[in-house]
Amino acid sequence: MEKLGSVNNFKIPYKDKYGHFAFYFVFTLLWATYLKTKFRINPKKARVNALLAAVIYGTFIEVLQGLFTNGKRQSDFLDVVFNTLGGLVAVLVLWLLHRDKKIK
Template sequence: MRKLNLLLALVWSLMIGIACLITINTNVGGKIPFKDKFVHFVFYFLFTILWFRTLDSRFPNEPLVKKLRIVFLFGFCYGVGIEICQGLFTATRSADIFDVLANITGGLIAIVLLYLNRSLKLKD
């Protein structure tokens, strides 16, 4: 299970990187307001959950809050790094602070849900 968690987290991270650095037809899905921000939210919501599962399975005795902090900081740095790469290395994409905010929001919501899930399990 540990290897599967790691594989899923790595594949998801790679997919985020590719999706954020290639040119995508912006007409897909019609004119939905903030669809790009929603996509970033979902990317980093799942990113946080997958990397938490990986870290949690490899280090089950580490404190929950420590693992959640590590995963959040990793996701934040990864997202900022991708935005910087968009600005520096692509002609059709640009760095966007609102993408970073959507990433942070997705990661934070995942962190809160993971924390609540673990806290509720401990009470049972």
């Protein structure tokens, strides 16, 4: 019998996809910031490189899951979509922040 306040009582559709989105959003933000500050790459190039790294890494992990795992873990195309969306939104946020700095 489940407890009333149990986390398992909450049925959120596609909840793992939100995790993929959030992880790749943060991953892309941090990677682009690192490239820009550590290697003094211009912001546009840093954003593009960070997005490419996120998309390639996320796709690679999903392909590996499809090839080498059985059971609970399996490859899912929607994971790649949400990984990419997280990265794209991060790039958009960084672009908006950089654009605002140029205006002021």
